[in-house]
Amino acid sequence: MTKAEKVVDRLTEIYGHLSWKDDAFRVLVRTILSQNTNYRNTRIASRNLFSRFKTPEEISNADIGELATLLRPAGLHNIKARRIIEIARLITEKYGDLSKVTQKNVDVARADLLSIKGIGPKTADCILLFAGAHDVLPVDTHVFRIAKRLGLAPQDADHEAVKIALESQISPEKFGSAHIALISFGREYCRARNPRCGECPLDDLCSA
DNA sequence: GCCCAGGTGGGTA
DNA sequence: TACCCACATGGG
Numbered sequence: 001m002t003k004a005e006k007v008v009d010r011l012t013e014i015y016g017h018l019s020w021k022d023d024a025f026r027v028l029v030r031t032i033l034s035q036n037t038n039y040r041n042t043r044i045a046s047r048n049l050f051s052r053f054k055t056p057e058e059i060s061n062a063d064i065g066e067l068a069t070l071l072r073p074a075g076l077h078n079i080k081a082r083r084i085i086e087i088a089r090l091i092t093e094k095y096g097d098l099s100k101v102t103q104k105n106v107d108v109a110r111a112d113l114l115s116i117k118g119i120g121p122k123t124a125d126c127i128l129l130f131a132g133a134h135d136v137l138p139v140d141t142h143v144f145r146i147a148k149r150l151g152l153a154p155q156d157a158d159h160e161a162v163k164i165a166l167e168s169q170i171s172p173e174k175f176g177s178a179h180i181a182l183i184s185f186g187r188e189y190c191r192a193r194n195p196r197c198g199e200c201p202l203d204d205l206c207s208a
Numbered sequence: 209g210c211c212c213a214g215g216t217g218g219g220t221a
Numbered sequence: 222t223a224c225c226c227a228c229a230t231g232g233g
Contacts, residue, residue, distance in 0.1 A: 040232085041213080042214080118215095220223100220226100
């Protein structure tokens, strides 16, 4: 068993198996709302949005001011409202259904998603994992930092290199739980400027 | 009042 | 190519 697997297994014991699946468009919208935003505020904005608008078609025709008001709790609401409407229009006009993209070969699907303005690597990989059933491990700010601090990826690795390093060391069926557990761990013990070394459950595995 | 939160795109050197 | 910054609210 790799060190990365030991880390994931221990974190999964603490935080549980938290992976989930959902419709591709809803994963996309929720992931955009979560950008630079905590989970609680993401959930409030997501509930506001989907209780008012159900489909990409409805969102593509929404008033940007109303949408921004609904998304306000998530912060960055003007930019997120604009992007979500633009993406909803693109999906409606070009694909009809976003699942047509996520069902493609993983490399093609990822490239298609990344070509959409507002979708970067983290958002694309969340969609592929949580809606497309592809074996990818989304690397967000916590995962990026923790992978390096634990020595699971080279210190000079960029986003893509961290993703490749982790995917090569962890069993694919654990990617969802690993992503969520690493983020939970990052929030609780291993914050950017305040790692709680000495009381952290991974102290014996940490090289920092 | 300050810091932080499950990023991304655009500008600048 | 590699940084740097705007975007912005809400809770601790």
